[in-house]
Amino acid sequence: MTATFSNYQDYDAYAPADYAVWKQLAERQLTALRAVASADYLQCLDELHPVLSPNHPPRFTDLNERLAAAHGWSIKVVPGFLPVNEFFELLSNRRFCSSTWLRSEDQMDYLEEPDMFHDIFGHIPLYLNKDYAEFAQRLGALGVKYADDEERVTQLQRLYWFTIEFGVLRQEDGELKVYGAGICSSYGETKHVFQNPEVQVVPFDLDTVLAQDFVITEVQMKYFAIRDFAELWKVVDELEARWA
Numbered sequence: 420m421t422a423t424f425s426n427y428q429d430y431d432a433y434a435p436a437d438y439a440v441w442k443q444l445a446e447r448q449l450t451a452l453r454a455v456a457s458a459d460y461l462q463c464l465d466e467l468h469p470v471l472s473p474n475h476p477p478r479f480t481d482l483n484e485r486l487a488a489a490h491g492w493s494i495k496v497v498p499g500f501l502p503v504n505e506f507f508e509l510l511s512n513r514r515f516c517s518s519t520w521l522r523s524e525d526q527m528d529y530l531e532e533p534d535m536f537h538d539i540f541g542h543i544p545l546y547l548n549k550d551y552a553e554f555a556q557r558l559g560a561l562g563v564k565y566a567d568d569e570e571r572v573t574q575l576q577r578l579y580w581f582t583i584e585f586g587v588l589r590q591e592d593g594e595l596k597v598y599g600a601g602i603c604s605s606y607g608e609t610k611h612v613f614q615n616p617e618v619q620v621v622p623f624d625l626d627t628v629l630a631q632d633f634v635i636t637e638v639q640m641k642y643f644a645i646r647d648f649a650e651l652w653k654v655v656d657e658l659e660a661r662w663a
């Protein structure tokens with residue numbers, strides 16, 4: 420399905436080719452993630468089965484029922500990247516943005532902008548996790564509160580990028596796991612994190628993250644490892660206290 424825009428998911432518009440692409444992407448990622456994704460992400464994926472499964476593109480109305488029942492979230496269909504202020508406002512209202520188009524078979528490994536596989540398979544499962552969902556909402560609320568403060572908005576975008584988008588987690592036993600949507604939805608990025616010897620994984624440090632620039636089109640070479648999602652709450656507590 421090509422990237423045309425409507426503000427709802429026209430489920431009947433998905434063609435057999437879309438079902439095939441979705442199945443291939445989801446099966447490949449489910450296999451790749453089983454050993455390397457955070458236990459929380461995997462648990463949420465399991466909880467969403469069969470609403471979210473390789474068998475068919477996800478139906479947003481079904482996902483919304485599950486999200487609403489868990490922690491009051493829902494999906495907002497958007498055409499692509501949103502202005503940051505709108506994005507944070509939606510997050511603050513427990514709404515996560517998703518596109519509805521799906522890449523074609525010749526784009527399995529590279530996309531210039533996020534499609535439904537990234538937005539849904541990568542992002543949505545963790546909104547069933549209370550600590551993660553609260554963190555995202557509170558991050559959005561800070562974005563709304565400081566919408567006119569360019570520097571703070573940039574810092575919040577970095578915080579978002581190095582947690583929700585490309586976050587990793589170091590378990591108590593020292594093992595590295597991934598939870599960021601940019602990793603969990605990408606076969607290449609999943610391999611990259613674990614197999615590229617030049618990748619750096621450092622413990623999450625708020626000041627370092629707030630100062631860390633990123634380039635949206637470049638593969639990550641540095642990742643910040645939290646210990647658990649409760650740590651993210653402390654990050655928001657700290658920011659709220661600092662900026663009050």
Ligand SMILES: [Fe+2]
Binds near residue numbers: 538542
């Ligand atoms: Fe994303």
